Amino acid sequence: MLKQQLQQKLQQKLSPQQIQVIRLLELTAIELEERIKQELIDNPALDEGAEEHENPDTDEFGNEDTDASAESAEDISMGDYLTEDDIPDYKLEADNFSKDQKHEDIPFSGGSTFHDFLLKQLGERNLSEQDAKIAEYIIGNIDDNGYLQRPLSAISDDLIFQVGIDISTERLEDLLQMIQDFEPAGVGASNLRECLLLQLERHEGTPAALLAYKIIDKSFDEFTKKHYDKIQKQYNVSEEELKKAIHEITMLNPKPGSSWSDSFSDGMSHIIPDFIVDSHDGELTLSLNNSNIPELRVNRSYTHMLEDYMGNKQNQTRDKKDALLFVKQKLDSAQWFIDAIKQRQQTMLNTMQVIIDLQRDFFLTGDESNLKPMILKDVAERTGYDISTISRVSNSKYVQTNFGIFPLKYFFSESMQNESGEEISSREIKKILQQCIENEDKRKPLADDKLCDLLKEKGYVIARRTVAKYREQLGIPVARLRKEI
Template sequence: MSKLTQQQKTEQTLSLTPAQIQAIKILELTGLELASRIEHELEENPALEEDYEQPTLETSSEEGENDTNDQDWELGEYASEDDIPEYKLRELQERQSVREEIPFASGAPSLDEQLMSQLSLVTPLTDRRREVARYIIGNINEDGYLTRSVEELQDDLLFKAGLDVSADELTELIRLIKTLDPAGIAAHDLQEALLLQIERLPSDELKPLVERMVRAHYDDFVNKRFDKLCVALSVSEERLAELYDYVGRLNPKPGNGFGDDSDARFAHFTPDFIVTERSGELLISLAEERDLPALRLSPTYLLMLEENKAKAKENRQSREAMTFLKHKVEQARWFIDALAQRQHTLRATMTAIVAHQRAFFLSGEVTDLRPMILRDIAEATGLDISTISRVSNSKSVQTDFGVYMLKFFFGEGMLNDEGESISTREIKKALSELIEGEDKRAPYSDERLTELLAERGYPIARRTVAKYREQLRLPVARLRKALRPAK
């Protein structure tokens, strides 16, 4: 029989403080989310307030006009004019002309709203029926598909909304939604989406054959088994090519073009960084900086804290008040420090990325991208790899050539025959060009693509070619085959 024993041991563990956790969460926020978070903190914590009296940097543009609004971020509660490097002073003069907000489907009604509006015209909607319909429509994904089953929707409505809805009622509402525009909406899969669209098209000699091909021979259709389809449909290759062209005009993603929610569709998308070129020099700015208020600890609360500290030994009420005030002040200080740390982290990360990928930011050519991994930027900034990963996965930059997610600039590399370092993105671009220019009647196999890439100076293995092709979402040669050249 085993004995119960008690023993002591010493071990090291790594844990995050509340301040560190808060800093990580704030780092991952978008500009809009951060503005909302600051507003929330100002409402919840009276020890935190906007610093309306914060000094601004006295620097003039070439025309002699001061731009104080763009300078608030430079000073803050812990900085002075002498702390600001010269390149940042120049950047302040440029920022007003380069900062832009990019509209994202501004004013467009949401897909949910359009469907609910159409549905109310084809069937009476009681409050209960409207709620059920709204829940069904809310489960349609961004591509326009309703992949959840009737049973799953029943369970969700019962447990989440407290509505006991019969399978027949759900099935009928789904059937009605499928009759709405855009055609193919709420289909369970691609096959059903195509059939729903085909049903609405005007009748012609091709329509019966196309519907038969998609409905009865879908597997052969998607796998491009041309010989089998010609026999099954009793058509020539020329007629089969016409059938494929017919299907090619349909929309495989009926919900495409609509955002995930109405808020996103009415919002403005603002990149986190703006990088512009001026006379060969790259200027970096944080897009959010001019819109975020400067914060400080409330002088009133600090005075109250000092007063209660002096009285803490005298009575219990003062001790409790001191504890409360100290907690609020500490929370406010953590928040201000977290914002300052966020600004430092974002700027340091973007500066390192621009320095590493300078050639791309000047030309906009993918071939100018250098191999770069998270460790490179971590070593350049002195930040942890996990921190660089969080920034690169959630932030974007507006350049003179478009808007990119920061993760776009990361990629491993290899050496070519001349010993030069080339990025995987450059290889992927070459691979994409080869596939785009191939004869679709006899597309290149992965083995042939490997040979052609080697001829271009990219000696990589066939399995690597296959991996890159899959990452580019390009199908295998058999599925790229066409009956006639693309027009």
């Protein structure tokens, strides 16, 4: 049954400009640079570089002043594109290089990868063409940590359907054992236990190495749970002998391929700060780090084109009207993008300024104990922005200070009270908790309830579950796993 009805409701929708600003706020400095480059490619009405002023009697686009009558009757206003806002008043190109310095692009080289290293060793083996292909396929299934997580039966099926090679799992096992002889030791293992055993097989046959091999081979579960007393009884060894065996194990590499993947990721993970805060004589100055971001402006030729179309309204064909609409859309998009960039910069500056005001003592001294409790709501109330906006600004953003580079989230922490009723940061409690764990007797590590009692003695009254939460946030395991002999 069909029926018609009227309904009234209020609905709030974001404009395209607001959506664009929100998306730009989430970007880091590197991502913003890429986004601007893409916009310059997609929109021919957007240009980079400073505007040249050739005629003092012309406006910033080189056009002579026009009468109001030249404006379009179709709500297309040249004033939208011929204002001083077209040349951004923000500084996107930082002149922070001295005369003696040259700003040059440094070519990036990825270097040799972990799999390249394995394939190079494979090339040194005397194998048939088919065995070489199979071994290469096995290497391709080894992950960046050096493990072969897929079972050989699955690899055998892949080779039949994808390459057309029918090979038994026994032959695959032989080729895998050859790969497990490659450097680094432990490569090609299916799990941690096998990885450690492969490494111990290459060690000298010292008593400590032999005992370490037995422990990993026969008592791996007890070792991971740190049941050292059971291991001592099982192998009838002294505490000193067990210590040497454990030391032998701890010297092994649980991720054989990490030396390659880590070095590559380190080269790719250089942090570029979004803000720069300088402290000089008790004064703090804030600036945005936009050294690699070009200055933006509306393309002059497109404004000329729009003016020409508007000035020749008579005998306009359909093609000319379509061209007029296209030019206007591109100019609108360019102006929106420039305004969005400006709004992003201003929002970020306002947010960071409030963070500096709230954490002024830290920015002056660099002392972590001077960090005050601060949550997103505190910054939102002082800036007038929504909490979601503050979250977007602080997410994945970094600030360079006189004491190092910090993520913005570093300055946010919960508020708690000590026995005297004074508000303190949860970061301070975490620091004291970490000190308590560092100073504990490793033979008898402190459980969470004992840590809770210890913090109460120091004047910090918190629940045991809160201690457990802070311990996990610090990446510290439970007491049983912290036990040493």
